[in-house]
Amino acid sequence: MSVLVAGSVALDDLKTPFGERRMVLGGSAVHASVAASFFAGVELVGTAGKDFPQAHADFLSSRGIGLSGLEIKEGRTFHWEGFYEYDMNTAHTVKTDLNVLSGFDPVLSPAHKKSTHIFLANLDPEVQLRIIDQIESPLLIAADTMNYWIENKGPALKKMISRTDIMLLNEMEARQLSEEPNLIKAAAVILGMGCRYVIIKKGEHGALLFSKGLNFSAPSFPQEQLTDPTGAGDSFAGGFIGYLSAVGLSGEDHLKKAVVIGSVMASFNVEDFSLERMKTLTRDEIISRYEHIQRCVHFGGLENNLFTGKE
Amino acid sequence: MSVLVAGSVALDDLKTPFGERRMVLGGSAVHASVAASFFAGVELVGTAGKDFPQAHADFLSSRGIGLSGLEIKEGRTFHWEGFYEYDMNTAHTVKTDLNVLSGFDPVLSPAHKKSTHIFLANLDPEVQLRIIDQIESPLLIAADTMNYWIENKGPALKKMISRTDIMLLNEMEARQLSEEPNLIKAAAVILGMGCRYVIIKKGEHGALLFSKGLNFSAPSFPQEQLTDPTGAGDSFAGGFIGYLSAVGLSGEDHLKKAVVIGSVMASFNVEDFSLERMKTLTRDEIISRYEHIQRCVHFGGLENNLFTGKE
Numbered sequence: 334m335s336v337l338v339a340g341s342v343a344l345d346d347l348k349t350p351f352g353e354r355r356m357v358l359g360g361s362a363v364h365a366s367v368a369a370s371f372f373a374g375v376e377l378v379g380t381a382g383k384d385f386p387q388a389h390a391d392f393l394s395s396r397g398i399g400l401s402g403l404e405i406k407e408g409r410t411f412h413w414e415g416f417y418e419y420d421m422n423t424a425h426t427v428k429t430d431l432n433v434l435s436g437f438d439p440v441l442s443p444a445h446k447k448s449t450h451i452f453l454a455n456l457d458p459e460v461q462l463r464i465i466d467q468i469e470s471p472l473l474i475a476a477d478t479m480n481y482w483i484e485n486k487g488p489a490l491k492k493m494i495s496r497t498d499i500m501l502l503n504e505m506e507a508r509q510l511s512e513e514p515n516l517i518k519a520a521a522v523i524l525g526m527g528c529r530y531v532i533i534k535k536g537e538h539g540a541l542l543f544s545k546g547l548n549f550s551a552p553s554f555p556q557e558q559l560t561d562p563t564g565a566g567d568s569f570a571g572g573f574i575g576y577l578s579a580v581g582l583s584g585e586d587h588l589k590k591a592v593v594i595g596s597v598m599a600s601f602n603v604e605d606f607s608l609e610r611m612k613t614l615t616r617d618e619i620i621s622r623y624e625h626i627q628r629c630v631h632f633g634g635l636e637n638n639l640f641t642g643k644e
Numbered sequence: 645m646s647v648l649v650a651g652s653v654a655l656d657d658l659k660t661p662f663g664e665r666r667m668v669l670g671g672s673a674v675h676a677s678v679a680a681s682f683f684a685g686v687e688l689v690g691t692a693g694k695d696f697p698q699a700h701a702d703f704l705s706s707r708g709i710g711l712s713g714l715e716i717k718e719g720r721t722f723h724w725e726g727f728y729e730y731d732m733n734t735a736h737t738v739k740t741d742l743n744v745l746s747g748f749d750p751v752l753s754p755a756h757k758k759s760t761h762i763f764l765a766n767l768d769p770e771v772q773l774r775i776i777d778q779i780e781s782p783l784l785i786a787a788d789t790m791n792y793w794i795e796n797k798g799p800a801l802k803k804m805i806s807r808t809d810i811m812l813l814n815e816m817e818a819r820q821l822s823e824e825p826n827l828i829k830a831a832a833v834i835l836g837m838g839c840r841y842v843i844i845k846k847g848e849h850g851a852l853l854f855s856k857g858l859n860f861s862a863p864s865f866p867q868e869q870l871t872d873p874t875g876a877g878d879s880f881a882g883g884f885i886g887y888l889s890a891v892g893l894s895g896e897d898h899l900k901k902a903v904v905i906g907s908v909m910a911s912f913n914v915e916d917f918s919l920e921r922m923k924t925l926t927r928d929e930i931i932s933r934y935e936h937i938q939r940c941v942h943f944g945g946l947e948n949n950l951f952t953g954k955e
Contacts, residue, residue: 370954397954420825514731516848517866537827538849539861550850550863550940555828579950589943616951623946629861630941632900635934639890640927643681643708 334472334578335374337445338366338571339464340454341411341434342379342403346427347606348416351560357607358389360411361454361477364564367611368571368598369452370396371619373578375571376445378402378464382410382433392612402445406433421562422536441467450578452570453497455479458490465496473583475499475574477566483510495527498583501570507533516541517548532573532592534566542592547585551592552629554600554622561606565599568611572598597622645783645889646685648756649677649882650775651765652722652745653690653714657738658917659727662871668918669700671722672765672788675875678922679882679909680763681707682930684889686882687756689713689775693721693744703923713756717744732873733847752778761889763881764808766790769801776807784894786810786885788877794821806838809894812881818844827852828859843884843903845877853903858896862903863940865911865933872917876910879922883909908933 340362347354362379369375376399383405390400411434414427438460446469453461453476461476468474476497482490483506490510494500500523508514511522520531520543533541537556542549573595580587597619604610651673658665673690680686687710694716704711722745725738749771757780764772764787772787779785787808793801794817801821805811811834819825822833831842831854844852848867853860884906891898908930915921 371951373952395954397952515868515870517868535849538846539863541866548866548940549943550866551943552850552861552863555852555859555861557826557828559826576950579952580947586944590946593943594946616953619951620946627943627945629859632860632862632904632938633897634938635901635905635931636891639887640682640930641684641708641890642927643706 334449334581335376336369336450336452336574336578337376337378337448337468338362338369338452338454338574339378339439339461340365340456340567342377342381342385343411343413344385345563345607346412346414347561347563349421349561350417350419352606354606358392359413359563359607361564361567363393363608364567364602365452365454365571365574366393366398367396367608368568368602369575369578370398371598371614371616372572372575372594373450375399375575376402376448378439378441378445380404380406380433380437380439382406382408385410392608401442402439404439408433415563417562421559424562438463449473450574451475452574453477454567454570455482458482458486458493461493462489462496465493473498473574473577475501475570477501477570478506480506480509491526494523497528499530499532500528501532501534501566501573503534503536503566507531530588534569536562536565540569540592540596542588544585549589549592551589551596552626553596554626555629556600556603558604560604562603563607565603568602569595569599593623593626594619596626645760645892646687647680647761647763647885647889648687648689648759648779649673649680649763649765649885650689650750650772651676651763651767651878653688653692653696654722654724655696656874656918657723657725658872658874660732660872661728661730663917665917669703670724670874670918672875672878674704674919675878675913676763676765676882676885677704677709678707678919679879679913680886680889681709682909682925682927683883683886683905684761686710686886687713687759689750689752689756691715691717691744691748691750693717693719696721703919712753713750715750719744726874728873732870735873749774760784761885762786763885764788765878765881766793769793769797769804772804773800773807776804784809784885784888786812786881788812788881789817791817791820802837805834808839810841810843811839812843812845812877812884814845814847814877818842841899845880847873847876851880851903851907853899855896860900860903862900862907863937864907865937866940867911867914869915871915873914874918876914879913880906880910904934904937905930907937
């Protein structure tokens, strides 16, 4: 089984307390595809301009990521410029140049239409819907969004969610979309929109997985080396869908493990700018960090006769 | 073994999105003592004014909380007035009247000096130190503090921490005390001040337990019914120290379970104003919530042959 990832391909200008980088490889589809590529074959669907460096395409190909769905257009690649303050929790956008991403509305190839595992990174929900329409027999569709679409394309977004198996949002998006400050209630509201699972990504506080009757909480890896948070959410999603494609199962036990794998992949991605850390990442490092998180959360059962009887 | 809790006894005016209460029972020592009383005999050390209602004293006694260390003085009981916005994460103080708490500097009775498990709730760190000086052979001392002491009594606070086994702080206090925004690094800085364990309470995001070499993460109970957050941290601490006193052990396995019990007790306390929820709480409810958190965090090991080999 292979993974189809649709989203942005970007050249980013980034500034964090640990340095600056100009015109580095980024974009939601890139971060998600690279994270997924450790577990599965990946097909990337996106667009870039003529300025997109061949070295970046070569890097993606070297990771087994199919680029037949990456349309190279006249013009410049989508460009995001942003910075992070000292606490690194919030990305501040300086400038967004859509460039060739403006009007992006992909027509899938016959092979891509047969994809089983699909991750729709942040895009106009109407475009996400048209991609879903083209998939012939999906096993699992996961999707992301952002505050802009919640504010400006609410009805389309809700329709898209109703046709998605797993909706991924960050904490703020979940609160905004549901109009409910309590995350447990927020998840219930979003499940009510018709997806089967909701994942709320909480950055340094981990991630929550909900379905009707399921409530799973994964911590983040205890991260000391946070250099550049850009792409953390997409790396999470890529690891998540890549793992599920690799195991070919999507019961709750596997969804839980997929959430932890997502956290692990995000934790590596933030250790260096752009995709730099992913270039040296090994399977042993992934396994080791997964097992570390397992140890971080394990605790035993309660003793008998613990209570004073004052109740 | 029994627990000694020293801290404030208060009459609170509270306002949350779910209602208002005037002059209700509160205070750090009260919340901590009540939570601990489910697991252990508790001795409360504090002070109240002549206006302190007998019904409150009777309630504490009914929970097996010894009040021989509660000094009733001429004057009014410590009074806190505060409110919570819709998100409930931050307490906004309207007014603090120290009243009889001003100059509180307890002299322990011979029996109290023999206490084994001590929780020093938020107090002037110089007073916390003088209490520690009076304990003859403590097995476990846990302490809390607040931003005011971090800002105004740093040296005394650090000395107190060096004589404490377990330091409890919330997220902001940990960052402020350590001058380090990354919580993992913040915990290391605070451990460097000389305590053996640091617990960072993160409210809805759970709690972290650190020692040199240990990193444990507990989620909070997935709470839908959050009515009044006042006393959550002290209920956590009370459940934590009460449990450890009950089992009489303080290895890392038990410290982890104690953190989860702390989360459980806090989760009940916030379900109603003041101590109301604790009045009806049963051991079965505590056990059930503990087991719920166990299920929330459990996930299995990774499969073999998971990786594409692209690394």
